[in-house]
Amino acid sequence: MNFELFVSRRLISEKDFKSSISAPIIKIATAAISVGVIMMLIAFGTGLGLQEKIRDKIAAFNGHIQIESFSSRSQQVNQNSIPKNQEFYPAFSEVENVEHIQAVATKYGIIRTETDFEGILVKGVGEDYRWDYFEEYLVKGKLPDVKKENSTEILLSQSVVNKLALQLNDQVVVYFLAEDASSRPRLIAFTLVGIYNSGFKEFDDQFLIADLQQIQRINKWDADQIGNFEVFVSDFDDLEITTREVYQYIDSFLNASSIIEQYPTIFEWLKMFDMNIALIIGIMILVAGINMITALLVLILERTQMIGILKALGASDWSIRKVFLYNASYIILRGLFWGNLIGLGILFAQKYLKLIPLNPQTYYVTEAPISIQLYYIIGVNLGTLILCLLMLILPSVIISKITPIKAMQFE
Template identity: 55%
Template sequence: MKLEYFIAQRLTTSKDHKSSISAPIIKIAIAAIAIGMIMMIVSVATGVGLQQKIRQKVSAFNGHIVISNFDDNQSEVSVEPISTNQTFYPKFNSVEGVSHIQAVATKAGIIRTETAFEGIVFKGVGKEFQWNNLQEYIVEGRIPNLKENLNPEVIISRYLANRLQLKLGDKFNTYFMKEEGKLPNLRNFKIVGIYNSGFQEFDASYVLGDIRHVQRMNKWQKDQVGAFEVFVDDFSKIQEKGEEIYEAIPSTYNSVTIEEKYFNIFEWLKLFDFNILVILIIMVVVATINMVVALLVLILERTQMIGILKAVGANNWTVRKIFLYNASHLIFRGLFWGNLIGIGMLLLQHYFGIVKLNPENYYVTQAPVAINPLHILLLNLGTALVCLIVLIIPSYIITKISPVKALRFD
């Protein structure tokens, strides 16, 4: 065992150390590091968790990249059809990193019941639609059966069901507009599932059912759809893949990423990165300042010991390492309690959803958390490294302590 580490360990475990003047200051420093680590772990986990959850919800209803006709139609409704006879469908092999592509079609309509009516967007989906993206949001019933003959089965949001006073198993009439001067198309649908995404923009609009309903009402052929939704393996590369897909499709088609389509939402999400960075900097600064104060108090309290060590031949760096080892012990104690409490809080939120949020403001009903071991490890390493590097500066005061004066110090 190294001499510096041995002396530092004896200083830490000695009874005099626990009853000394520096004891409360040391406790405050440990608490500051623990609280800082708790704040950093929680802020990163909740910030990243909220970003991921909202991305998942937007992707579940739109895919990552939408391919449609190149026109001026900015609405959610499919106007001009696209043929499914494409080189990129049903497998987008020309672009690496594309995990799935699915055909969809949308049409605006009005649900009319005896007591109320609501404007909706009927989203027709096919057999290849990835229902697993929406499965976690289905709170009642099941997904529509699209593998057999055309049927009236649909899933509707809990928001629309409550406003229209409908429940699982009910049937309702929906009117779809035709060209000007013609009577609307009437379709009778049956609710087989109810979903609740917490995303007001989608819950207030979307009813999901068989794409063949839209094809029949629009008098399209079986190989004509409204758009293609593309999913990529790595969301962080969505802009890069969006450009590659744009280059790979015919010039008459357009591709839009969901970051471009829902620009305001994703710009709002980017603010979380800045907020998290500010919190990390503040917490590290506070922890470092407290550790600097604690180290200075330890040095002043052990001035006579420093003088004795120098008198028997110890050099400045040897003495400095003793106090740096001592400070490291305090840092790791603070990190231990910070990790224990911080991760515990995240697990409680993950399994019990204690903290609730307003979905109208945050698009989720409870604060989501993303427990990433790599993020936690980097936070610990970064905090410990910054604190130790900064503590080297105040430890320089040891070099200014004269053995003669230190031995007389009382």
């Protein structure tokens, strides 16, 4: 059997480190490791969860990449049309990261009721529209059926519905400005069949989801004319690279832009969470490491006579250092166990019970979102174990300064 591991096990089992000197120090070190792991897991879980949730919400309304005519960005009211018949549609197989592509169109309008009115952006969608996100945000009613001819069913946000005092199945009259200022506005009477609430007020107050055919009809477009394409990717981390690849495969009169380019302020704000996570990790590992160094030094000083006896019997300094590093590993692993148990328990409780609410006006979400990923759980545990042990190697050099003669002197 490994000599160092054997001695370390005997020390660990000896009254479970319950000596009068080292017991409280060891408990503090274990607690420091546990608290550090809890804080790091929560930082990763909430930070990544918030980033993913906000990205998903922006993508729900815009896709990850938008393909449109160059002139559409400069249009304030009317969107220029582009041909729906493209080589990359309906399957953008030329770019590997592209997961889905859909044809849409938007047009500004005004919802008018007997007592109030509200400006709105009507987004027309077709049979290829990806409803995954809105199924999650749906709070009342159903999703619009856009498969039938000139469907008048619409989806409207809870915030707009509350402002205008609307109910499910109410008739919603939307006025559209004509391109010719001298012409009278055109109107369409829609039927409210679904109410959604994404928690992203900036978009909830803006979007009304309707049938693409209605936008084509109001703009006097052909069935082959649309406003833009929305592209979804499978790996968001490669979005900027994918956007460039998409741009290379589309016609010269079309432009491709990612949601990072369209909403730079939001994504710059999200990057700050990476800095916060890194700062928390650094502080927690430093605190845990200092506590472990203290615990190791106390263990060494408490076992000075044992070190002297081992040296007298021929044990090398490195061999004795390994004994105490094994002891420190036991303390770290015990701290990791409790840290993971409590930390993951908190994350799962928030993920499924939604105990901690957030202000949607500040964070764009109604509760703290959680992302539980195996890679950061493993990284936190391995990183804490390795870095703490590396920090302990240097303090363990004190063992080489202990001489057998002085160490074995009994008072």
